Amino acid sequence: MPHELIAILMFSTMMLMLFTGQRVFGAIGFVAVVSALLLWGDRGGYDLGFAAAMKLMKWYPLLTLPMFIFMGYILSESKIADDLYKMFHVWTGGMPGGLAMGTIGLMVLISAMNGLSVAGMAIGATIALPELLKRGYDKRMVTGVIQAGSSLGILVPPSVVLVLYAMIARQPVGQLWLAGVFPGLMMAAMFILYIYIRCRVSPELGPVLPEEERNVSRAEKLRLLRAGLLPLGIFAVMMVPFVNGWTSLVESSAVGAMAAFAAAVVKGRMTREVFENSVRNTLGITCMFMWIILAALAFGAVFDGLGAVRAIDDLFTSQLGLNPWVILILMQLSFILMGTFLDDTAMLVIVAPLYVPLVDALGFNLIWYGVLYTITTQIAYMTPPFGYNLFLMRAMAPPEVTLNDIYRSIIPFVGVMLLALILVMVFPEIALWLPGYIYGN
Numbered sequence: 001m002p003h004e005l006i007a008i009l010m011f012s013t014m015m016l017m018l019f020t021g022q023r024v025f026g027a028i029g030f031v032a033v034v035s036a037l038l039l040w041g042d043r044g045g046y047d048l049g050f051a052a053a054m055k056l057m058k059w060y061p062l063l064t065l066p067m068f069i070f071m072g073y074i075l076s077e078s079k080i081a082d083d084l085y086k087m088f089h090v091w092t093g094g095m096p097g098g099l100a101m102g103t104i105g106l107m108v109l110i111s112a113m114n115g116l117s118v119a120g121m122a123i124g125a126t127i128a129l130p131e132l133l134k135r136g137y138d139k140r141m142v143t144g145v146i147q148a149g150s151s152l153g154i155l156v157p158p159s160v161v162l163v164l165y166a167m168i169a170r171q172p173v174g175q176l177w178l179a180g181v182f183p184g185l186m187m188a189a190m191f192i193l194y195i196y197i198r199c200r201v202s203p204e205l206g207p208v209l210p211e212e213e214r215n216v217s218r219a220e221k222l223r224l225l226r227a228g229l230l231p232l233g234i235f236a237v238m239m240v241p242f243v244n245g246w247t248s249l250v251e252s253s254a255v256g257a258m259a260a261f262a263a264a265v266v267k268g269r270m271t272r273e274v275f276e277n278s279v280r281n282t283l284g285i286t287c288m289f290m291w292i293i294l295a296a297l298a299f300g301a302v303f304d305g306l307g308a309v310r311a312i313d314d315l316f317t318s319q320l321g322l323n324p325w326v327i328l329i330l331m332q333l334s335f336i337l338m339g340t341f342l343d344d345t346a347m348l349v350i351v352a353p354l355y356v357p358l359v360d361a362l363g364f365n366l367i368w369y370g371v372l373y374t375i376t377t378q379i380a381y382m383t384p385p386f387g388y389n390l391f392l393m394r395a396m397a398p399p400e401v402t403l404n405d406i407y408r409s410i411i412p413f414v415g416v417m418l419l420a421l422i423l424v425m426v427f428p429e430i431a432l433w434l435p436g437y438i439y440g441n
Contacts, residue, residue, distance in 0.1 A: 010035055010302070025288070029295035035302050051301070053294060060250060062167065062293075066286040067253035068158045071238075071260040073278040075231055076110075078269035084109055084231065087224045089131070089209075090216050097199030097206030100137060100145045101192045103128045107149030108188050109231050111156035121150035125397065138205040139401050141198070144409035147393055148191055148417070151378040156184035157239070158253070160289070161348070161377065165370045167293055168352040174242065174249055175435040176370050182430050183371055187420045194416055234259045243438055324362040328372075331355055332421070335376040336383055348373070368424075371431040375421045382410040382417075 010031050017027035088102025095101075107124060124146035132142040154161040157177035166173040199206035216224075238256030241247040247255065264270040322330075334351070359369045382390065393406050424430050 006035070006039070010299075025291035025295040028299050029291070032295060032298035032302050036298070039302070062163075062290075063250045064158070064173070064253040065160065065163060065289055066282055067250075067257045068160065069285050070278060070282040071234075071253075071257045072110075073281050074257070074260040074264055074270075074274070075234070077274045077277050078264040078267070080231060080263065080267070080269070087229070090221055090224055094208060095196075096203045096208055097141075097195045098208070099128075099132055099135065100141060100195045100199070100206050103132070103142075103145050104149045104188055104191045104195070107146075107152055108156060108185070109235075110150075111153040111159075111184070121146065121393065124150055125393065129397065133398070133400075135209065136204075136207045140405050140409040141195075141205045142409075143393055143397060143401055143406050144411075144413050145191070145195065147382055147390070147406075147410055148413035149188075151381050151417075152184055152188060154377060155180045155187070155371070155374050157181060158256075159374065161374055162370060164289065164293060164348055165352070165373065168297075168348065169356045169366050169370065171366050171370065175367050175439060178243075178435040178438055179367050179371050179431040180374065181434055183375065183420065183424050186423070186430065187375075187417065190416045190420060191413065194412060198412075230263055234263060324364070327362060328359070328364065328425075331359075332372065332376045335373065336380045348377075365428065365432065367435060368428045368431050371424060372421065375417065375424060379414055379417045379421065382414055 014027050014031045017030065084106050088105055089099065092098035092102035092105075103124060106128065110124075129142060129146055132145075133139060153159070157180055159177065159180055162176040162180060163173055165171070166176050195206065234256060237259045238252050241255065242249060242252035261270065264274065331351075356366065356369075360366055390403075390406055390410070394401075394403050397406070
């Protein structure tokens with residue numbers, strides 16, 4: 001059987017299993033192992049899976065994964081995120097759309113604490129959404145704000161998705177994180193600018209807070225500022241030694257986890273329940289990602305053995321004669337299409353064995369492409385009909401927020417994200433300048 005047909009059968013079987021509701025790692029790993037056994041027999045198939053497992057266990061930077069997840073859960077479970085929102089409530093409530101702009105700032109800091117969009121969505125929907133609706137904010141505006149802001153969690157460091165990409169693409173995690181800093185902050189600034197302009201034109205969408213709510217003493221404002229900026233201090237304690245080369249990536253992640261734990265203890269919020277919930281959630285999510293990475297490595301090994309990557313490279317560049325930029329744009333469009341029914345990790349492990357070597361063969365920078373992939377994933381998260389964030393928001397939003405409201409709320413924010421994607425594609429230095437400056441390459 002031709003190798004191209006085998007590759008098509010593998011993809012179609014995997015997609016069919018995903019549509020039936022199978023877990024991502026189960027579908028991908030099953031197809032990889034069965035294909036290996038059929039292609040190379042008992043010994044070759046077993047060796048492939050064993051080699052993938054050993055590669056995973058030997059990858060030292062993977063230890064950062066549970067550290068960052070634990071740090072995020074400690075900060076969210078101990079309600080330190082509530083202090084952040086109180087700070088933005090007081091400092092930004094005096095302008096039209098101020099609370100919505102403050103919510104974007106909250107999401108940026110939550111992203112720097114956790115690295116997962118789900119955490120930002122949960123905190124935004126439980127803390128910010130009720131407050132915004134209670135104060136007369138337009139429901140479509142605020143649901144769009146929370147969905148867009150939470151998507152920053154997979155771009156702003158310490159992004160867990162970029163850790164997975166680093167594993168599969170064999171790129172330095174530190175450089176990928178630094179590459180996500182300016183694009184993430186740029187996108188957050190573009191969201192804030194959009195909210196500001198929209199609420200200036202239509203003040204009823206984001207009314208100013210009443211005077212009595214804003215009448216807070218300067219001492220109280222400064223107290224809230226200190227409390228709200230605590231997570232930023234934890235992030236600095238973690239990242240500054242790493243950027244300066246004083247600690248390794250794994251050591252920095254341990255410093256961040258211990259700093260978050262110490263902050264919760266000092267503030268008197270480290271209860272037995274908080275600790276147990278944080279550890280349990282950390283263990284569950286870490287195991288899930290480990291299984292996904294293991295399945296992805298096995299799947300990629302089968303494709304390498306088939307020579308499918310070389311065949312696709314030859315199809316696009318030699319037989320069809322497509323321009324490298326056209327191929328890159330087609331890959332980004334395929335991510336958006338898949339994102340309507342898959343999450344970010346599923347998309348990455350399904351197509352990375354094909355796309356990453358192809359991008360490298362086309363002469364593009366793999367660090368830069370990691371940022372492009374992540375931004376495209378953010379867009380896919382919010383693209384109807386089955387965008388991941390759409391249904392998370394529907395599950396967390398109050399009954400008066402309908403699915404139609406949620407669909408319509410994300411249209412302008414998707415437009416802003418597409419503009420950000422185009423800017424990073426046209427001006428790669430937005431992503432590459434900082435890692436180049438820090439690492440001197």
